[in-house]
Amino acid sequence: MNNKKNIFQQILSKEIVTDFIYQDDLITAFNDIKPQSPIHVLIIPNFFIKTLNNVNYKHELVLGRMLLVASKIAKKKNIDKSGYRIVINCNNDGCQTIFYLHMHLLGGRKGNNIFF
Numbered sequence: 001m002n003n004k005k006n007i008f009q010q011i012l013s014k015e016i017v018t019d020f021i022y023q024d025d026l027i028t029a030f031n032d033i034k035p036q037s038p039i040h041v042l043i044i045p046n047f048f049i050k051t052l053n054n055v056n057y058k059h060e061l062v063l064g065r066m067l068l069v070a071s072k073i074a075k076k077k078n079i080d081k082s083g084y085r086i087v088i089n090c091n092n093d094g095c096q097t098i099f100y101l102h103m104h105l106l107g108g109r110k111g112n113n114i115f116f
């Protein structure tokens with residue numbers, strides 16, 4: 001069994017020092033280390049879920065909280081009116097590189113319509 005923590009687990013346990021934008025009992029948000037847009041925030045559950053394939057009905061609250069807080073952060077960062085994009089990558093074709101469920105909040109410039 002592989003007990004090595006992945007990057008987001010190390011961020012949560014503060015083994016990797018990262019400023020949190022937001023944290024509550026269920027989720028944590030912080031800036032992406034390699035931003036793809038002027039605002040690029042990652043929102044993660046406070047407990048391990050590998051991919052979106054691994055969610056179940058017990059996760060409804062945390063999944064809802066991730067979206068709710070994304071909208072609050074967008075407002076706080078003043079990109080709610082100009083707009084933003086929410087992305088969850090899943091597995092290889094979805095370009096997931098960190099296997100710990102996370103939501104990207106991207107904004108601050110106009111994006112494009114190319115997803116694949």
Ligand code: 5GP
Binds near residue numbers: 018089096
């Ligand atoms: P994925 O491609 O899995 O959807 O996105 C993973 C994201 O995590 C990427 O945007 C990448 O830049 C970000 N990331 C990878 N390592 C770190 C890190 O150590 N700290 C932070 N803040 N973000 C990271």
